[in-house]
Structures are given as C-alpha cells and as structure tokens.
Amino acid sequence: DAKTTQPPSMDCAEGRAANLPCNHSTISGNEYVYWYRQIHSQGPQYIIHGLKNNETNEMASLIITEDRKSSTLILPHATLRDTAVYYCMGLSAGNMLTFGGGTRLMVKP
Amino acid sequence: DTGVSQNPRHKITKRGQNVTFRCDPISEHNRLYWYRQTLGQGPEFLTYFQNEAQLEKSRLLSDRFSAERPKGSFSTLEIQRTEQGDSAMYLCASSWGSSRGNEKLFFGSGTQLSVL
Numbered sequence: 001d002a003k004t005t006q007p008p009s010m011d012c013a014e015g016r017a018a019n020l021p022c023n024h025s026t027i028s029g030n031e032y033v034y035w036y037r038q039i040h041s042q043g044p045q046y047i048i049h050g051l052k053n054n055e056t057n058e059m060a061s062l063i064i065t066e067d068r069k070s071s072t073l074i075l076p077h078a079t080l081r082d083t084a085v086y087y088c089m090g091l092s093a094g095n096m097l098t099f100g101g102g103t104r105l106m107v108k109p
Numbered sequence: 110d111t112g113v114s115q116n117p118r119h120k121i122t123k124r125g126q127n128v129t130f131r132c133d134p135i136s137e138h139n140r141l142y143w144y145r146q147t148l149g150q151g152p153e154f155l156t157y158f159q160n161e162a163q164l165e166k167s168r169l170l171s172d173r174f175s176a177e178r179p180k181g182s183f184s185t186l187e188i189q190r191t192e193q194g195d196s197a198m199y200l201c202a203s204s205w206g207s208s209r210g211n212e213k214l215f216f217g218s219g220t221q222l223s224v225l
Contacts, residue, residue: 043200043218044200051211094210095210097142
C-alpha cells in the first residue's frame with residue numbers, strides 16, 4: 001500500500017472550508033484513496049474514498065490529482081464537531097487498511 | 110442498522126489474567142476486522158475474518174492472542190496472561206463486499222483495556 005504523508009495538525013475557523021492535504025506519491029494504479037476520521041474516544045469513521053475521479057458525498061469532497069500522487073479532503077463548512085484526527089490511506093485488494101499518524105484538525109469558533 | 114457493537118466498553122484487569130472481548134458486527138456484513146490502538150497512535154491491524162474463516166493475522170498478534178468468529182456472526186478476541194503492554198483500545202470493524210480494496214469499514218467504539 002502507498003505510504004501517505006499528512007501534516008500533523010491544522011486549524012480551521014468554524015464555518016470555513018477545511019482543506020486537508022495528503023501526499024501518496026507511491027500509490028499504485030489499483031489502490032483506492034481512503035479518508036477516515038477519529039473523534040476523541042470513538043472508533044474511526046469512514047468519510048469518503050476514490051480511485052481516480054473526484055468524489056463527493058454528504059460529508060465531504062475528495063479531490064485526487066490527475067497523477068494520483070496527492071489528494072485533498074474538503075469539509076465545505078467546518079463545524080466544531082469536525083474537530084478530529086483525519087487519516088488518509090491507500091488500500092488495494094489483498095491488503096489491510098493501514099493507519100498512519102493522521103492530521104489533527106482543530107476547528108475554532 | 111444498529112452499527113458495530115463492542116463489549117465491554119472498559120476492562121480493567123490484573124497482569125496475568127485472561128480477558129475476552131466481544132464484537133457484534135453489522136448483521137449483513139461478511140468481513141470482520143480487529144485493530145488495536147495505543148494513545149497517540151493510529152489503529153494497528155490485528156486480524157481479519159471473512160465469514161467464519163480467519164484469513165489474516167498480523168505479526169503483532171502474539172500466541173497469547175486468539176480470535177474466533179463462530180458461524181460468521183459475532184467475534185471474540187481473547188488475550189491470555191495479560192501484560193501491561195497489552196493496555197490499549199481494541200477496535201472491531203466490519204464491512205461487506207466481494208472485492209477487497211473497495212469497501213467501507215464501519216468501526217465500533219472499542220474496548221479500552223487497562224492492565225494493572
């Protein structure tokens with residue numbers, strides 16, 4: 001699976017868009033990019049995943065660069081409840097979801 | 110959809126004792142995973158079941174750890190002769206799908222183990 005690199009922490013103002021970057025330069029062609037988040041004392045929560053195309057759901061948007069070496073998770077209107085650790089991971093068939101250090105997002109009023 | 114349920118929520122035990130955790134996955138999910146998480150770290154994969162078959166185990170899973178998923182429904186994770194280093198949050202996740210790599214894992218809230 002791809003090794004991913006994320007900034008250890010980010011701040012965002014409440015109501016603004018939070019843009020969380022992830023580098024995955026070693027990603028292979030059949031590897032999906034996954035984003036999960038973990039709020040304190042809870043299990044990780046699935047947010048979104050994609051292969052090549054940009055994806056959007058009720059929680060977030062995922063923008064994957066054309067060369068697939070990086071992606072950005074966008075929370076369009078961050079709230080205080082979005083304060084969490086956000087994990088970006090690559091996953092291909094036959095492998096396990098492998099969590100790194102993630103980005104600690106702090107949404108401030 | 111009642112989500113993934115884990116019991117107990119917290120467990121305190123003395124070193125050397127055996128402990129068992131239970132995970133009830135989402136009912137139609139055929140895959141079940143166990144992860145372990147220590148403070149400040151991301152979750153680490155322990156083992157994986159597809160239906161009742163245990164298909165993969167991490168090198169992290171020592172001989173003191175055993176997991177079962179009888180009848181492909183709930184799963185148990187047992188730790189024998191607990192050590193202080195076993196103190197962690199034990200997370201269970203389940204998913205459904207036929208192709209690996211394109212699946213959403215749903216996690217429970219975990220069992221927090223403290224070994225004194």
